[in-house]
Amino acid sequence: MNKIKNYFSELSVLLKLNVREYGMFIALAVIMLIFSYYSGGLFVSPRNLSNLLNQTGYIAVLAVGMTLVIIIRHIDLSVGYVAGFVGAVAAIMMVQYGVPVGIVIVAVLLLGTLIGLWHGFLVAFMGLPAFVSTLAGMLIFRGALLQVTQGTGTIIIPNEFFNAISNGYIPDIVKVPGVHVLTLVLGLAGVGFFIYSEFKTRKNKLKYNFKVISMSMLLTKLVFVSSIILLITYILATYNGISWTVVIMLVTVGIYQFITNKTVIGRHIYAVGGNPEAAELSGISVKKITLLVFASMGFLSAVSGILFASRLRSATVTAGVLFELDAIAAAYVGGVSAKGGIGKVTGSIIGAIVMASLSSGMNLIGMDISIQYIVRGLVLIVAVVFDVRTRNKK
Amino acid sequence: MSNILEMRNITKDFPGVRALDDVSFLVKEGEIHCLVGENGAGKSTLMKILSGVYRKGEYQGDIVLSGEVMNFHGIRDSERMGIGIIHQELALIPELSVYENMYLGHEIKRGSFIDWNETITQSVEFLRKVNLAVEPEEKVKNLGVGKQQLVEIAKALSKDLKLLILDEPTAALNEEESDNLLKLLTELKSHGVTSIMISHKLKEVISIADTVTVLRDGKTICSLSKEKNEINTQVIIKNMVGREISDVFPKRPIKEAGSVALEVKNLNAFNRELGRDIIKDASFRVKKGEVVGIAGLMGAGRTELALSLFGNPLQYVVSGEILIEGKKVSLSSPKSAIEAGLAYVTEDRKGNGLILIQDIKQNITLANLREISKNSIIDANQEINVANEYKQSINIKTPSVEQKVQNLSGGNQQKVSLSKWLFTLPKILILDEPTRGIDVGAKFEIYTIINTLVDEGLSIILISSELPEVMGMSDRIYVMNQGRIAGEVEAKTATAEQIMELATD
Incomplete structure (x- = not known):
């Protein structure tokens, strides 16, 4: 009896301490439950979940880049139109000039990076506030998008490889009707890796006499997270399996997570965000870091542009509209501090899924688009207020 | 003459420090009263209490103005009672005109609208009172510092002023401007305005003061009166310094200093924003295994000197030669300074020293980071080991090196800052006010660390506003005064009076 009591008291302490981190998951769970209820289970149907993740893709990669931009105390408003413009350039290269798709992808990724460098240059070396330079960028690339699509209007992309990026699924290893085996295998592998890394971290912490959570708490966490991963992979496996979009999303997060957590560059980024003067005096070039972060944002805008054009199988005049706001919202919902210096790319991905679930759910239950905007705005406010409140407490 | 102001038994505590300890302060009506004391003696804190920056309850004691006990809840309350304070950093808005600045916050209104014509007419009158010949429409940014100060005084006068407080008004002025200002204060006095002036320039104090109050370590030491012929430089300095240097400073074995580690020749620095030279023709040298103190009053240019050396991050226009171990070096960024073997523990730990939201090991x-990474990937275990080593050797009191720096006490934060710079394996360590705002125990620990470091052959430049500290810890001392190195003294033979004389005009 006492043991159970201890267990729950530790659980509640843990939840309270990490309310910011777990709050996001709780919010996601609540949103999913509400919409499942009101849509009669349609929301958690394999088809809808699969679609939901595919729709999250092009915002999620932007949110990853935006996380770093906000960490170093800046903002990038241009990313939506840059994504739209880059998508249009890709379409034109393929359709009008017949450039091979591989070259097209490399070229537009480069183009996006250059655009990011340009914004970074204005911010770091010309001293423009990021708000202004990227607001100008927003106008410029909106104009550029209109310019290149002026003659043709919507450009249909006939290239199958390109369109598969956002519409295709990973192939299966064996044919079993009704289930995607490779997806299940990957899900299991993911769970295995998660459990392994948790134990490894714990072992390391114990080695240095750091505080660790009790074994029963760790097991609770492992069971909880593993079952969520398994549930999602199972649902996806009964549909078409994991899509290429999800693969790209996971790879992007993986790389950025590694860079921000394990490398010198990542540490420098957090240092610049945490205290630019102290960073500069520690021998870090704030200008170079700024340039780099904006370049990465440009690169990811291009990735987003490719994903979106591929998803629509075409480049349209309105591609990229309001992406920047979704990405910024995702980052804030995902726990990036508005004051800079704090935030995780993994959080922003969850933030992106929260925002996408909200849109998707509201669409599903037939809510009017006008109300949808208002709800999304309110959710953003609630998320940031929650963030500020829980941080000030400490 | 009656007392216009009496501050009774004022005590003010900051976390860990008692800034004012039972201070009493008497100002007679119609006099010029100078408040002097070393940096950190409590002058500015006392004036902040008087002007309502700290509210009743945040300090103990009473403010009695013209016989009535005051209860200020903010600057507005004190302004209403006729107290005007002019800070060292002027509080004018550069893009607004002279008259807009003067009436900002107490606009002349007709109905709900500002009466600009009346505003201009009145502003002209007050500008005449302070002998300032500028058009009221002129933008403040087009005026020099001296004239801006007069605008501030005119602004104060326009609020029906009884008591004018000036915090180091002549610090940024040239000689002519200073003379004019002092003349103006005498003139205002003849019109019945009482002034309190904080100043480090004893010549000025002696020429103008009717009464001088000396503060030291948060206590009133004495009040000297002109009538009784008590005011002269020797007496003031003696009372300002007046304390024995006891053995709060751990001894270190006397050693013959080694070869020259750092030599600076004719260093000049010009601050574009302020539009003036902040370092003028500074030359000095630091030997291996030596502690060189840099003394001087606030604004003498000590921190600026350190920054000019340490890669010049604030982009002053710097000229001069820097030699490290006899080799000429070009230090164009903090990065290059670190690589050349310099380390700089900043004066403002929280502002530009540490990243408070990060943990001890990250700081x-x-x-x-190069030292603990391979191919740019940080070795987390090695990082923890390094942090733990410093935690032990520098004695950082914390349960774990994963503790956020913002949760540490001032002394422990300073130890983190020190560890951070020792980990760069420097040849020359610049310590800027290393014991500011930390308790006595931690101070002693830091002094002990300094001794160990020089024993190991490190060279240390110790910038400090606390005279006993510089004198107790240094081998040699350079005294700075208005951007210049005014003199060099041997710490063993020097007296505090001697240093004070070099530091003041």
């Missing part, structure tokens, strides 16, 4: 390794 310690930040300036030398």
